[in-house]
Amino acid sequence: xxxxxxxxxxxxxxxxxxxxxxxxxxxxxxxxxxxxxxxxxxxxxxxxxxxxxxxxxxxxxxxxxxxxxxxxxxxxxxxxxxxxxxxxxxxxxxxxxxxxxxxxxxxxxxxxxxxxxxxxxxxxxxxxxxxxxxxxxxxxxxxxxxxxxxxxxxxxxxxxxxxxxxxxxxxxxxxxxxxxxxxxxxxxxxxxxxxxxxxxxxxxxxxxxxxxxxxxxxxxxxxxxxxxxxxxxxxxxxxxxxxxxxxxxxxxxxxxxxxxxxxxxxxxxxxxxxxxxxxxxxxxxxxxxxxxxxxxxxxxxxxxxxxxxxxxxxxxxxxxxxxxxxxxxxxxxxxxxxxxxxxxxxxxxxxxxxxxxxxxxxxxxxxxxxxxxxxxxxxxxxxxxxxxxxxxxxxxxxxxxxxxxxxxxxxxxxxxxxxxxxxxxxxxxxxxxxxxxxxxxxxxxxxxxxxxxxxxxxxxxxxxxxxxxxxxxxxxxxxxxxxxxxxxxxxxxxxxxxxxxxxxxxxxxxxxxxxxxxxxxxxxxxxxxxxxxxxxxxxxxxxxxxxxxxxxxxxxxxxxxxxxxxxxxxxxxxxxxxxxxxxxxxxxxxxxxxxxxxxxxxxxxxxxxxxxxxxxxxxxxxxxxxxxxxxxxxxxxxxxxxxxxxxxxxxxxxxxxxxxxxxxxx
Numbered sequence: 001x002x003x004x005x006x007x008x009x010x011x012x013x014x015x016x017x018x019x020x021x022x023x024x025x026x027x028x029x030x031x032x033x034x035x036x037x038x039x040x041x042x043x044x045x046x047x048x049x050x051x052x053x054x055x056x057x058x059x060x061x062x063x064x065x066x067x068x069x070x071x072x073x074x075x076x077x078x079x080x081x082x083x084x085x086x087x088x089x090x091x092x093x094x095x096x097x098x099x100x101x102x103x104x105x106x107x108x109x110x111x112x113x114x115x116x117x118x119x120x121x122x123x124x125x126x127x128x129x130x131x132x133x134x135x136x137x138x139x140x141x142x143x144x145x146x147x148x149x150x151x152x153x154x155x156x157x158x159x160x161x162x163x164x165x166x167x168x169x170x171x172x173x174x175x176x177x178x179x180x181x182x183x184x185x186x187x188x189x190x191x192x193x194x195x196x197x198x199x200x201x202x203x204x205x206x207x208x209x210x211x212x213x214x215x216x217x218x219x220x221x222x223x224x225x226x227x228x229x230x231x232x233x234x235x236x237x238x239x240x241x242x243x244x245x246x247x248x249x250x251x252x253x254x255x256x257x258x259x260x261x262x263x264x265x266x267x268x269x270x271x272x273x274x275x276x277x278x279x280x281x282x283x284x285x286x287x288x289x290x291x292x293x294x295x296x297x298x299x300x301x302x303x304x305x306x307x308x309x310x311x312x313x314x315x316x317x318x319x320x321x322x323x324x325x326x327x328x329x330x331x332x333x334x335x336x337x338x339x340x341x342x343x344x345x346x347x348x349x350x351x352x353x354x355x356x357x358x359x360x361x362x363x364x365x366x367x368x369x370x371x372x373x374x375x376x377x378x379x380x381x382x383x384x385x386x387x388x389x390x391x392x393x394x395x396x397x398x399x400x401x402x403x404x405x406x407x408x409x410x411x412x413x414x415x416x417x418x419x420x421x422x423x424x425x426x427x428x429x430x431x432x433x434x435x436x437x438x439x440x441x442x443x444x445x446x447x448x449x450x451x452x453x454x455x456x457x458x459x460x461x462x463x464x465x466x467x468x469x470x471x472x473x474x475x476x477x478x479x480x481x482x483x484x485x486x487x488x489x490x491x492x493x494x495x496x497x498x499x500x501x502x503x504x505x506x507x508x509x510x511x512x513x514x515x516x517x518x519x520x521x522x523x524x525x526x527x528x529x530x531x532x533x534x535x536x537x538x539x540x541x542x543x544x545x546x547x548x549x550x551x552x553x554x555x556x557x558x559x560x561x562x563x564x565x566x567x568x569x570x571x572x573x574x575x576x577x578x579x580x581x582x583x584x585x586x587x588x589x590x591x592x593x594x595x596x597x598x599x600x601x602x603x604x605x606x607x608x609x610x611x612x613x614x615x616x617x618x619x620x621x622x623x624x625x626x627x628x629x630x631x632x633x634x635x636x637x638x639x640x641x642x643x644x645x646x647x648x649x650x651x652x653x654x655x656x657x658x659x660x661x662x663x664x665x666x
Contacts, residue, residue, distance in 0.1 A: 039168035044069035056086035060106020087117020088473025091126035098259035124463035127182035136196035162191030185341035239353035246309035254315025260359035274378025285453035317346035324349035423450035439471035440493025443519035469499025488514035521601035531629035556596035611644035622655030
């Protein structure tokens, strides 16, 4: 009878159980693994290895140790006056470079204050990293000092994701994951929340090996890079054969041209084919707006509606592009969408082909297709179409110039004329070698169509958030990123000055050569005065019941003690000389300047003519709308379209007809 074998309790032959067969690591690796380290040193080292050289934030008790470690490894810390400026600066940095900008904030209201830049980063597709330093997890269900707010909850929906690092040992893994996610299309902000327990661990040093859980030190060697991806070759072949049969082809390009580092490729494609091209958002200027092929400004609508086949390159078609609908887009045209991820494809646009890949590679594929098919210069059969585009551009330019002639010499200054004068100055004095920031409601809308942009990236705005207060943060990003190689202009409204004006002081400390032009119409959002009557105001005091601010405030006098150059403008003839003195100062001193411009508070932002009247006052019966409101609404009613008209009280339909009939009798 065979001997009874001993019962097997533990299998020691499995791979994870073969510890006895492992060789001891070399001495230098053992020393590395046992090196004394803390979580903040680990964080600082990883940021440095990711190529981060500047961070933006506002200190709190829980941030100081992390800040010091970052500064120890050579990362510059820009200390701001309000946390929103930190996240605005980080998202602007990311939008301009395609590399993560980094902001940090302390707990509680620090976390909530920073949400503005996070939301704007999500809308703009900015791959930024937001580091939040909160209070202890053990206080999750009670309100501790500087407690209550949890970033991973507060940032839900306005970041790609925000995670709480419950165990500091996983910091390397989570940091690397954050950079990879922020850079992976669709790009966007990622938040990392370090609770108070991480602060405790910073006092208790431990062996480095604890911080390498789920992470290999080889990956510390360099930046996170997302591989380039080509479009499907067969699909691209079919798409190009179809596109080049167009009678009136057009290209529309957006932000991803910049973030995918495809500027040179788009310029080569347009020069090779001669296809009229409209560049938008951060891509403005990739094709110079002085080039007859760039159908910028007010001509863009006519050109896009006339195009029979349009190639969309790296443009997320959202609110500012009317979600692919008329009148921005042709109801008769057909489209190719080339996007770097499926999430960017607009489902409201009649799309024949969808190409997926990063813009640098996809455009190179298109260029190679063109050359392989004998295209060596712009096809002559499109000469008439190119001439039509150039004529449309000249037509709208003449119309706007003629319109502003009637505004000359009048007070208060019309913002449209102000926009023209500023644009003319930038061209005549600076040859358009300037970075520009749009940070206003009425003011910015009358500047962006006048401004001609000839290089990219050189323009930042509020993206779809349509917020304000970001100009100081964006000026910091332009200045530090480009080492003050060009001056900056920021067009601000009253809301922008109120929300972010104090960070002009930060720009003073950091030697930012920005001319902040404040177009003051003493309204955060002028327009409501036309539609709401006195019966809708509770106190009967204009400055209390509306969006008005105190009239005729001299903000230039408020900012002058900062040691910056200031100017005050009331008349059109004063604008260019004031700008000349301001830009001479910023170029000479590398310090900000502030130009206060009083503009007409009756002039409305263009959006009032395309539906804002209905959005704001549509719940009112027609009889309760003011006489001036009725006049304006009646004039723009058809332009608003059925969807927006449907927001109005039913009495408006009959009321508008009666109003027009009575007006016709008079």
